Every structure is written in C-alpha cells, then in structure tokens.
Amino acid sequence: MAAAEMITIDGSQGEGGGQIVRTSIGLSAVSGKAIRIERIRAGREKPGLMRQHLTAMKAAAEICDAEMIGAELQSQTLQFQPGPVRPGSYEFRVGTAGSATLVLQTVLPALIQAEAPSEIVIEGGTHNQWAPPFDYLQRVFLPLLNRMGPAVEASLERYGFFPAGGGRIHVTIQPAKMLTGFNLLERGAAVSHSARILISNLPLNIAEREAERLARRLNLQPNEISINPVTAHGPGNLVFAELAYENVTELATGFGRVGTSAEHVAEETVQQIREYLKSPAPVGEYLADQILLPLAMSAAQPYTVRTKRGGSFRTHKLSRHTTTHIDLLRTLLPVKIEVMELESDHLVTVSPVDTNQVNNADVLADDPLSENEFFSWKEEPPSSSL
C-alpha cells in the first residue's frame, strides 16, 4: 500500500485508548481507504495492542477482507488495508478478552451501509465493566442508529459476565444506502422510568438490597423495579436504571463486584442518573461518544437532495474520550464538528465540509419546524418526577 494514499493516525492523541483503534478501523472499512495507526496506546502502562483490540480488529478485517500489518500483541503500529465490505453471516468468538459490544461497534459502521443484510453472532463477554453493556446498545444506542435508516436488531441469547464469559448475542442488520442525520436537542416528554437488576450465581439478597436502595433513592414504585435472575457461567450482577423519553433513552449501569457492597453499587447508578438530570441535555456522556460516529458518517456522505447530512445534539458534558473522538473524526472524515458551550450544556454540530452544496435538509437542520427533523425543539423543563 502506498504511503501517500494512507491516512496516518496518532494513536496516542487525547486519551489515547483502544477507541482510536476501533473507530479508525471501522471507518477505514466503510471508506475502503487504508489507514496506519502509530504510537498505539503509547504512554500506557502496557502500551500497544492488547487482546481485546486484536479481537475487534480481526473481526473488522474479516468483514472487509482487510490486510493487516502489525496486528499482534504489544504492537504500537498497525496498517489496515481494507477490501470491499462483504455483508453476510458471521460468527465471532471473542472470549472475555474482547467485549462482544466493542466488536459489534467496530464492524457496525461498515455493515449498516453495506450492499446486503448481515447476521452476526458474537460469543464471549456481554457485560463487563470496561465496555458498554449489551443493554446499553439495545436500549439506548441502536434505537437512535435505526432512526438514521438502517434496521439493526440485537438480541441477547446468553449472558456472558466477566470473568467466565460464555455469552452470546445475535444481531441482524438491514443496511441503509444513505444515513439520515438528525438533531437531538430535546429529551421530549418522559415516557417511563424503571430499574432492572441482573443477578447470576449469587445470593438473591444482593439484588434485593440493590432494589431497596434504588427504590428509595430514585423514588421508584415496586412495579418499576424488576429483579432478573439469569443463567450464566459464573457470578454476575448488574444494576440498570433507565429513563425513557420521547426522543431518547438513558441507561445508567452499576456493576456488582467483589469488595463493593450492594448498596454502593446501587448508589453508583443513582449518581449517574443525578448527573444526567443536572442539565436538560438529552444526550448523556456515553451516548455522545457513540452517536458521533454515525452522525459524522452521515455528514460525510455525498450530497443528495433528499438526505439530511449530519446534525446536532446537546450533551451535558464532553468527556476526554469524546473530545478525542471528535478530533479523530475530523481527521478521518470530510466533516466539520463544532462544539458550542451553552449555559448548562454543550451543543455539538456535525456538518459536511462542502457547505456550498447545502440542500434542503441541511438548511432545515436549523429550522425547528422542519418536518425532516426527528426531534423538535420543545422548551420544556426536564422531567423532575425522579
């Protein structure tokens, strides 16, 4: 591969983690352009690629027939030369070294715009502390992604907790030729709030204590809390608190772990909910990071009359993770990403760089009355029922 046509990424920029590797590879698969990532995880205690990155990379390489140079443990330089994306049936076994959700995130960008539908089975860890849990993908991220055109359905066939793993998720992907952007500036009316506790191979009273604490702190009715004993290898315990609105859903997660009391796990979840409710912004810290990529993909598409490219969202605070992601997307895609500080939150706007070819939809992005918008401005205070 000629160096000239290759984009070189500094893997140590910003928070310098595995996200840079996954996003770069995911977009390389979409664009068909080779990338070279240097200084991967430089400055970390264990620099270079770890197994979880390798599993995600290998999955991405498989769906687009990519050639990789430097895809080995501790490697700090990786070249990824993608071929054409091949939609179809895939089964990835990632063990506990790679989280199933992180692998899915890496292959999704290419498959949601592929020529044909795909069906993916991923076996391994579905719920571990260092990756978004499956429920987050299913409840929060995928509904938003599906509003952009594709139809991605994910189901959990088996739970895979750390360290035993053994989980299994099943994902079907109906791709969309074009990704339609959106503006997400308002939560909309509150639809529901609830809490759910997963427990496996552990005394049930752990879940009961967590439920009790959640109910008290979040003012939940008994019918709004469910305890869900699940079958899995090894012990597992998670606490979810979900806030569903008209336009968006937020899911807070607490991980039960050795050395941390049930009450503390519940409190961690409550804390995340309180953080989310501090501002009226609809997009939580993690979601901001997740939707930037599809939004930037839509903004990078060639101009057509019908498709809205890019969009905007309001988010309470930008993590270092997210600002790194923004910088990376600016490097990888022909997009403009602007962050405007508002009184209590931030407005992030993602737009095409070829603004002279503004189409109807782009113009309407700033028009609150546009029917092309998914979500409209409604100056209402956020729900305070919690």
Next chain:
Amino acid sequence: MSKPVHLIGVLGSKLDAGRSQDRWSRWRPSVAACQYEDLLISRFELLHEPRNRDMAELVASDIHSVSPETIVTLHSVAFLDPWDFEEVFSGLHEFARAYPFDTDQNEYLIHITTGSHVQQICLFLLAESRHLPGRLLQTSPPPREGMPGSAFRIIDLDLSRYDALASRFAQEQQEGLTFLKSGIETRNAVFNRLIEQIEKVAIASRCPMLITGPTGAGKTHLARRIFELKRRREQLSGSFVEINCATLRGDQAMSTLFGHIKGAFTGATVNRPGLLMSADRGLLFLDEIGELGPDEQAMLLRAIEEKRFLPVGADHEVQSDFQLIAGTNRNLQEAVRKGRFREDLLARINLWTFKLPGLAARREDLEPNLDFELQKITDETGHRVSMSREARSAFLKWAQSSDAKWTANFRDLNAAVVRMATLAAAGRISEADVRQECERLKRLWQPQDTKDHSTSEDALQQVLSIEKIEQLDLFDRVQLAAVLTVCRECRSMAEAGRRLFAISRQSRTSHNDSDRLKKYLARFGLGWDDIHFEADSPS
C-alpha cells in the same frame, strides 16, 4: 512477526479444581493464564494425572469459553506420586522428549505455578537443561479473591539476557582474571587473552589442562592461582598438590605418586597414600610431566580416565577425583615421536593447552611485575623497598631492551629484584644498584659456548698460574680443561681414567688408564692431588 505462544503446564489438582459456579470467583492459574490481556496463548499442552481427567476437561472447556483463541490439548501423564522426584522427572522428561518442539515456528512457555513443588522443580530443571526449550511462566493470584489483577512474569533462564546479571558476571569474571594474574595489571595482549581463556576453562571445565612455556614463565604459580580460583568458586574442596616429575626417579616414583601399602616392598613399613590420593577433590599439578617414566605414564592415564588406580602392592584399586594440571617446557609431540611419551596420555592432557610466553616476549609486563616483586619483598620482609625514579627508568629501559635475555624469565626478574633490594641502602634502590645488577644479569646470560669456555678457563686457573696458562696453546688449554673437569668429578684417578679413555680401553688388553692420565697431567706439572684437593673443597 512474533511467534505463536505455546504453553506447557501441569494441571493444579488443588488450584485448578472446582466444579460449581463459584469456581469462577476463584483464581485458577491454568484458566487465568489464558486470560491476560497482553498474553495470547495459542496452544496449551495441559498435563494431568489420569484420575484428574474430569477436572482437566472442565478446565479445558472453561479456557475455551474465556479464550476461544486457545487450543487446549490434554495429556494424561501418570506420575503415581507427584512428590516422588524420580517418577515426576522421568514422566516429564518422557513428555519433553516425545513432544515435537518447533522453536523456529513457536515460542514456548512453561507454566510453573501449578502442580506439586516437585513437579515445578522438574519443569524448571527440564527448562534449564533445554529439554523444554522455553521460558518459564509464573502467574500469581489477584490481590483479592475474585478481583481482576492476576499478574504474570516470564522468566528467561538464559542469564546472559539480564543486563544487571551480565554486568555482575562480567565483574566476577574480571575478579577471576585479576585473581589469576595475582592482581598484576598485565599489559601484554597475548598474555591477557590467554588468561581470559584460562579463566573460562577453569570455571567451566574439570578436564585436565596443560601449561607449556619456558622455565620460570610462571607455570607453577599459575596452577596454584587456578586452584585457588576454583576453590573460591567452591568447585574444589581438597588441597593443592604439586610435584616436579623430574625429581621422581626409580622405584620411588610409583610409590610417591600412587602410594603403596604397608609391606609392599622392603622399607614400606606404613601405608603411604601417594600424591594422587592427597589431591582427592583438589588439584594435582605435575610439572615437567615429560620426565615421567613409562610405567607412571600408564598408571596416570588410568587414574585420569577412570579416577581410580592401583597403589603399589595393593590388591584393590582406590579412587581419587582430582583436577589435573600438567606443566612442561618440553615439546611433548616430539617426545611422543621419539617414543618417550605416551600418545594417549598426551591426547588426554592436551585438551586445553595454554602456552605461557616467556618474560622476553612480554616486555610491556616488566613494569607491573617489577612493582609486584617490590611489593612482595616489602610484604615478606616488612621493610618498604622502593626505587628512585632514575633507577627505575634505567632498570626498565635496560630490562625491556634486547640486551636483556631473561632466559629464566620471572625467576630471573625475581632474583634480580631480591639482589637489588638486599644490596640497596636503606631500602631504596639507586641507579648504581641497577647498573651493577644489569652487569650481573649480562654475565648470567652470556652465550653458552663462551660461558663454557670461561668455565674451562676457571678450571685451569684453579690449578695453574696465569703465566703458565698463557704459555699454553689453545689446543692444550681446551683439552686440559676438559680433562680437569672430569677429574674434579671423579673420586679416584682410576675412575677418571676409565671415563676419559672409555672408547680406546675397549680395544686394549691391559687397562692402565690411571697411568695414561698420570703421564698426561705430568706434562703440565700437575699431579692428582693438586686437582683432587681442589675438588674436595670447592670454593
């Protein structure tokens, strides 16, 4: 491209155990070894005892769940008693021999965290002896049960890969070198290289060594230093035994070397262990080994090869395990050709041959050796001996010139320094002392023929006046001197006559050799008593 990592380990019958779901909350080393984020095991050869088959299968399936990249192969190895060293070692050794290692394609790790301590020791030994050509993997539990944070270490037994250890070894080696050189900072490159080799061989080998070199080059000294170096490194526990084979003559030679038992021969009133026995677990230095008689050579060969030999008069062989260093200034190859030295014995002691150069070939080492000799005298006498700067540079200038032959090498240097130190006023050697010493050395090193000539002149001067000698032809002077020398060595005129006329007397009927000699001496006005008197009281 790094190679795929293959792991070899023994199933831990306690640590890896567990059937219920809560096994996942415990640290199971064999499973955990496949879960490290920065270590990918592509194959795991898991050895287990036949009775632990179920446990091994469960561990294999759990590994498959957490690390689908890892192919686990179970090997049933019957140790019977995992604490029996012999059984475990042979079981693992058999596995190692049969296993198709391919170190070009794969990298191997040996998991030494699981299994009985004996199994761990055996794995270590097999890795150290390269029967298991891999590095050791040591895993450790997380700081708290059920938490992440289990750690691992890869230990390479190739010690040269560790910088700190390498420098430590280098320092130790340097100490060894300095030690062999008795702390003398020698500058001669050939000699320094030689000492480096000797140091390596001395540390690594117990095989015989042969030190060649001219007399006085320091063979005995070096042998003793080698012994002391080996004893410091605890390779030898016995003593240093040295003998000059030139002093071993006749019947006593066998007995001196190999010992005898009481009553072996007349005068053998007690058991004598012999030098080889005295050198048991120590070092035997046989100097001038070329002088050894044929019987002794044969016996010595057996003693070296079998570490056993038969003392004189004994019915049973005795054992002695000694390190042999042989010294010689003779060309042993030549001696073999002439049939004076056994070829097989030479081959046996010739494995490591070190040729010590003479002092004349190491002129740059004169200065440090001069300091060493001066210091030695100071140490021995308790009086500080020094040289003035002029004296020192004068001595070195001459000593390093081609005028200085140093025929007896360090023996000459030592003698020179001793003489200068003895004659020096108030322990300070002056330029005049040096000049005198140089003259003495020059005389000592005069070519052999002139020396003989002068010796014969001496012989004449002892019995004749200078005037009388000056009246003699050179022809007569030389002949008379030779005759006088023989006479001085003999006890009677008859004995001298027999030696002087040894050839011609064979063809004569009457043997009046003393008369012939008496008449010859009379020509110069000399009688037997003139000579004999001198001979009895040498000056």
